[in-house]
Amino acid sequence: MSILFLRKLVRRVLAMKDRQNSIYAHIWLRFLGVKIGANCTFYGTPMINKHPQSEIIVGNNVMVCSSVSLYSSLLIGRSKLHALSDTSQIIIGDDCDLNGLTAISRSRTIEIGAGTLIAGNCVIMDSDFHHVYPVETRRGHQDDVVDLDVRIGESVWIGLNCIILKGVTIGRGSVIGAGSVVVRDIPPMVVAAGNPARVRKHIGERTGNVARC
Numbered sequence: 001m002s003i004l005f006l007r008k009l010v011r012r013v014l015a016m017k018d019r020q021n022s023i024y025a026h027i028w029l030r031f032l033g034v035k036i037g038a039n040c041t042f043y044g045t046p047m048i049n050k051h052p053q054s055e056i057i058v059g060n061n062v063m064v065c066s067s068v069s070l071y072s073s074l075l076i077g078r079s080k081l082h083a084l085s086d087t088s089q090i091i092i093g094d095d096c097d098l099n100g101l102t103a104i105s106r107s108r109t110i111e112i113g114a115g116t117l118i119a120g121n122c123v124i125m126d127s128d129f130h131h132v133y134p135v136e137t138r139r140g141h142q143d144d145v146v147d148l149d150v151r152i153g154e155s156v157w158i159g160l161n162c163i164i165l166k167g168v169t170i171g172r173g174s175v176i177g178a179g180s181v182v183v184r185d186i187p188p189m190v191v192a193a194g195n196p197a198r199v200r201k202h203i204g205e206r207t208g209n210v211a212r213c
Helices: 003-031
Strands: 041-043 047-050 055-058 063-065 080-083 089-092 098-099 102-105 107-111 124-126 149-154 189-194 199-204
Touching: 003 041, 055 080, 089 098, 089 102, 102 107, 124 149
Parallel strands: 041 063, 047 080, 055 089, 063 098, 080 102, 089 107, 102 124, 107 149
Antiparallel strands: 189 199
């Protein structure tokens, strides 16, 4: 039996496992109190950490990939949705594709607009979790850290390995380049990239000296 045949057999078995996990994921997530819309697909089972009074809402026609066998760029692996307190909300709009996303709501709302695409290994957080100063107080749980909502508009495309920090709004149709760290609002219909992410060009036709792409 050749090595090539064995590799093909292993890939086929893994693919079957992922398809079976889609059914298991539906059952498990509903058991945990996650609200799931119609025609959602889960490749692998996301990791869920949900406070009993928090809300995690998944819209219709959403795809969530937690499988390295189906999405080879995943470095971290499973998608993770953490709603850690009774006021936490994670809301995923219709027709979103999420690949290895980690979304952490400590106390506020993380909202992902309809039609948004998020590539592998991205992290969205509503909190810094620690104070900057005094340095001696950084370690340990800190209840008085200020958390802020995160709003991602419709039809946004977020590239690989991006970090979206608290208080950020990303406007409709914008693209966030791979590896970016978003610390401030991004307007609609632009390409933004870098650390910190800045607007690099506009999408579509604009007046004046603004780029056309």
